[in-house]
Amino acid sequence: MEPFYYMVFGALGAVVAVLELSKGTKDRINTPSAFNSFKNNYLLVYSLMMAGDWLQGPYVYFLYSQYGYGKGDIGQLFIAGFGSSMLFGTIVGSMADKQGRKRACVTYCITYILSCITKHSPQYKVLMLGRVLGGIATSLLFSAFESWLVAEHNKRGFEQQWLSITFSKAIFLGNGLVAIVSGLFGNLLVDSFALGPVAPFDAAACFLAIGMAIIMSSWTENYGDPSENKDLLTQFKGAAAAIASDEKIALLGAIQSLFEGSMYTFVFLWTPALSPNDEEIPHGFIFATFMLASMLGSSLASRLMARSTPRVESYMQIVFIVSSAALLLPIVTNFLVAPSKVKGGGISLSGCLQLLGFCTFEACVGIFWPSIMKMRSQYIPEEARSTIMNFFRIPLNIFVCIVLYNVDAFPITIMFGMCSIFLFVASILQRRLLVIAEKPIFFTEEDRELRERDPEMEPLNI
Incomplete structure (x- = not known):
């Protein structure tokens, strides 16, 4: 392997180590043992859940190809997964709010374990069923666990600021360290032990089963809106109304x-x-390098969120602009660096420059996850948290399905350009969110009347 890869990996590793070891008192928040015990329990479960997810990712396409399926058939299987998440995501989110977030987390484990089991069959219909189950599980992974954490954190009376600690640690471990170790462990099972491409899925099922046992034995149940007279349709409408009424x-x-x-x-x-x-x-x-870059981003996020300034809404504008510029690199290098026409060989100069840009983008991803979790905990109402979070995933899944369906229709530079534009638009919307969040508002009509009588009165902020 070329020295360039080791240099990038080593540089990122050194920066992450320096950031973690150089944290001062301003970058740390002193917390009581009760919170630390709660946080560590959640981080253990979340890491096991993410290990179950990351072990599968690198080998899904490879497994399908080993069963003899072509690019078109595999593309349809991937579309089925995202389509399933889109169609069933909001339903399972609503059920999590009403039936309980702990139950939803256990359902995630069972659903994903069943999806792993289907990978043992080369039958296309069975694999399609596995993708549908996987899509449902993905919706639960990115909504039920966070919803349980926020509700349980508040129920136990912990400080709101401490949530940022759990969020940043969860991303640092789950989307960083665990992802790297899972990739290396999967490689060990498939290549070193020659157990075949289905082995990582069996390992994932084991990790999910261990996590499920911890959830069932140590977690308490919490709900969104437990009202008996609210069915799924009513919850669905309530979530849609909340999104429409609150900018x-x-x-x-x-x-x-x-x-x-x-x-x-x-x-x-x-x-x-x-x-x-x-x-x-x-x-x-390269995948491990990307995950290390993501760890760097989450380490930066933990420092930023430990301080009162800058606000999350403020620094995320910069993150979106940087990520937009990073994904423009394939277009820039296409014009500035003469493309090589030699087949095979090592990575080109253009590829080296793009790899650095992609690592920058992954660092932005590492900052994005804990930061968006923090903003969701502030702005999304508790009674419909899982439902609303899965609402957000509907346009996401539609977009990804369209991209997958048309992946061969456009040049790769056009696709990266489109992503860069989307990220720039996100920075504009983030600016608007900052402006709205900084506006002083009043809790009651009485506060408004008092303000009219005394214009110099200090306004109240949520």
Whole structure:
């Protein structure tokens, strides 16, 4: 493997180590043992859940190809997963709010374990069922666990600021360290032990089962709106009304969809971008490098959120602009660097520059996750948290399905340009969210009347 890859990985690792070891008192928040115990329990469960997800990711496409399916058939399987998440996501989110978030988390484990089991069959219909189950599980992973955490955190009377600690640690571990270790462990099972491409799925099922046992034995149940007279349709309408009536929630949903849509598109595009002429690139090592860059971002986010300034709404504008510029690199290098026409070989100069840009984008992803979690905890109403969060995923899944369906219809530079535009729009919407969030508002009509009588009265802020 070329020294360039080791240099990038080593540089990122050194920066992450320096950031973590150099944290001062301003970057840390002293918390009581009761909160630390609660936080560590959640982080253990979340890490196991993410291990179950990350172990599968690198081998899904490879497994389907080993069963003899072509690009078109595999594309339909991927579309089924995102389509399932879109169709059933809001339903399972509503059920989580009404029936209980703990139950939803257990359902995630069971659903994903069943999805892993289907990978043992080469039958297309069985694999399609697995993708549908996987889509449902993904919706629960990105809504039920966060909803349970926020509700339980508030129920136990912990400080609101402490949520940012759990969020940043969860992303640092779940989307960083666990992702790297999962990739290396999967590689060990498939290549070193020669257990075949289905082995990581079996390992994922084991981790999910362990996590489910911890959830069932140590978590308490919490709900959104437990009203007996509210069915799923009523909850669905209530969530839609909340989004329509509160511009902050609508902006947050649009920002999330734009960023995550660009992120999932990037997942499909980075391989052909770095090897347009079938250059030999170490996919697993590059994936680990991206995850290390994400860890760097989450480490930066934990520092930023530990301080009162700058606000999350403020620095996220810069994050979106930087991520937009990073995904413009494939277009810029296409014009400035003469493309190589030699098939095979090592990574090109253009590929090296793009890899650095992609690492920058992944660092932005690492900042994005805990920051968006923090904003969701502030603006999304508790009674319909899971429902609204899955509402946000509807446009995201539609977008990804369209991209997958038309992945061969447009040049790769057009696709990256589209993602860059989306991220720039997200920065504009983030600016609008900041302006609205800084506006002073009053809790009651009585406060308004007092303000009219005394214009110099200090306004109240939510």
